[in-house]
Amino acid sequence: MTVLRIVYASVIDLRTDEAYYWTWSKESVLSFLDHPPMIAWFIRFGTAIFGDTNLGVRFAGILAMLATQLLLADIVRRVTHDFRAIALVVLMPEAALYYGLLMAKVSPDVALIPFAVAMLWALVRLAESGDGRWWLAAGVFAGLSLLSKFTAMLWLPAVAAFMLVPSWRRRWLSSPYPWAAALIAVAVFSPVLIWNAGHDWASFRFQFVRAFAAHELSLRTVGDFIGLQFGLVGIILMPVVLSGASMMAWRGYRRDDAVAILLSTAVLLPFLYFLWKSLTLRVGDTWPMFMWPAGFAAAAINIALLPRQGYPAWLVRSAIPWARAAIVSGIIFVVAVFLYYVVTPWNFLGKVDPIGGEAGYEQVADRAQAELQKTGATWIATTDYRTYAMLRWFFNGRVPVIQINERGRFMGFGDPGMNLIRGHAGLYVGRVPDDRSPLWEDIPAHREPLERVDRNWRGIVMDSYALEKLTGWTPELSPPPDSPLYRWRVLAGEVHLPWRVAALANSDVMSLSFEGSPRVSE
Numbered sequence: 001m002t003v004l005r006i007v008y009a010s011v012i013d014l015r016t017d018e019a020y021y022w023t024w025s026k027e028s029v030l031s032f033l034d035h036p037p038m039i040a041w042f043i044r045f046g047t048a049i050f051g052d053t054n055l056g057v058r059f060a061g062i063l064a065m066l067a068t069q070l071l072l073a074d075i076v077r078r079v080t081h082d083f084r085a086i087a088l089v090v091l092m093p094e095a096a097l098y099y100g101l102l103m104a105k106v107s108p109d110v111a112l113i114p115f116a117v118a119m120l121w122a123l124v125r126l127a128e129s130g131d132g133r134w135w136l137a138a139g140v141f142a143g144l145s146l147l148s149k150f151t152a153m154l155w156l157p158a159v160a161a162f163m164l165v166p167s168w169r170r171r172w173l174s175s176p177y178p179w180a181a182a183l184i185a186v187a188v189f190s191p192v193l194i195w196n197a198g199h200d201w202a203s204f205r206f207q208f209v210r211a212f213a214a215h216e217l218s219l220r221t222v223g224d225f226i227g228l229q230f231g232l233v234g235i236i237l238m239p240v241v242l243s244g245a246s247m248m249a250w251r252g253y254r255r256d257d258a259v260a261i262l263l264s265t266a267v268l269l270p271f272l273y274f275l276w277k278s279l280t281l282r283v284g285d286t287w288p289m290f291m292w293p294a295g296f297a298a299a300a301i302n303i304a305l306l307p308r309q310g311y312p313a314w315l316v317r318s319a320i321p322w323a324r325a326a327i328v329s330g331i332i333f334v335v336a337v338f339l340y341y342v343v344t345p346w347n348f349l350g351k352v353d354p355i356g357g358e359a360g361y362e363q364v365a366d367r368a369q370a371e372l373q374k375t376g377a378t379w380i381a382t383t384d385y386r387t388y389a390m391l392r393w394f395f396n397g398r399v400p401v402i403q404i405n406e407r408g409r410f411m412g413f414g415d416p417g418m419n420l421i422r423g424h425a426g427l428y429v430g431r432v433p434d435d436r437s438p439l440w441e442d443i444p445a446h447r448e449p450l451e452r453v454d455r456n457w458r459g460i461v462m463d464s465y466a467l468e469k470l471t472g473w474t475p476e477l478s479p480p481p482d483s484p485l486y487r488w489r490v491l492a493g494e495v496h497l498p499w500r501v502a503a504l505a506n507s508d509v510m511s512l513s514f515e516g517s518p519r520v521s522e
Helices: 002-011 016-025 038-050 054-080 083-094 108-129 134-146 150-164 169-173 176-188 190-197 202-212 219-233 237-255 258-277 292-305 313-342 361-375 385-395 438-442 491-495 499-505
Strands: 379-382 401-403 426-431 446-457 460-471
Touching (some): 002 054, 002 313, 016 038, 016 385, 038 054, 054 108, 054 292, 083 292, 083 313, 108 134, 108 292, 134 176, 169 176, 176 190, 190 202, 219 258, 237 292, 237 313, 292 313, 361 385, 361 426, 361 446, 385 401
Parallel strands (some): 379 401
Antiparallel strands (some): 446 460
């Protein structure tokens, strides 16, 4: 399965978010608007070994999967001392599409998962040994988790329950180790705090708006969330995991079992939170992915402990076949998806295909290269971060690529090559209908339409792009915060507004795309 992921990582085109994070790896800044910096460090590590290749960008994700499996195996070994339970917890991620295949696609969640599981592992070691120094290791891993993605905060209640619910609460409340662990976590997280302190706390405001924006109730977003989790975790595996975690919670809170409390709360509470948020908000497909490994450990431990703790024989007999069915069916599904994308030439899903929907940018880059040579333009302008990222990936420093709006995304970035921009003609490459955005009313450039190019995948047109020559204007890389060219994207798309309606209602809406999700169509 690891070889399968390496092949997948090597041959499948980068998705737009992956290319976007790759651009971060080329910058020397402490943090970024959208996310903390760990994913950029992961990519820089991989490209230092394999260069700016698909495998180089994704290599750290493959290692993250292996590290996660080893940590889960050791957690289960220490609790159960049962080889079958260890094998089960190693195979569960392989049977879940997200972990078994898509962890080869780098994202902040891929960086978060191994560090979050390592924090659980340190706390399990603490419960096993009673040695308070394991709090310090947990603090380090908690800080690294926060350096990966802010959703790591959703495990704070699980850690608090682990510390405060069992009878050892007085010991840890009076011990310096948990408080030292908290200070260590803050110290490790300090690059993000320092960057935000110098940029008006932009990351926190960005995430706060995304997490707490109020929208109307929608059964559609609930269905999206549940359906995505079934698809990414497994139609059988997800119920197995949730039932196992629920039984662990019942056992842990009744019997004062600190590890059971930790693992079950780490999966159930975030799941309920995301389910609640899905009532009004489209939950990103990867947002809950950090929590499921805790569920894998809880489910494997639960199956191993059922016969030891006097549960009814019918329950014990039924648990193992369901787990086996989840593993077998899940791995078959993962392999089938791999073959579909790597081997077959078909497109069964049309424009909604999650991989095909972000493939084919090389066609756009090739036409842009031809127009650069024909018109004498020396730089490329875009108006959405996805097009920017993919063009920067394909041109890889040969031509400056600038996203002329949402400049708040690029705070602290290096000079993209202003000597090739100032006083020279540029080439605008924008997804239709971004070329008709109200944004252009504030830009004094002379625009000369050139041509349109389609982005195709397996015979289906996924998007069309307008190419225009820009003259008489130099983009402003650091506009003031009140400029429409500074403001980052608004979350109108999460209430499924059509692009034109959202743009007319709010001229600040420049991009309606979301991490790991298809763009909102016109």
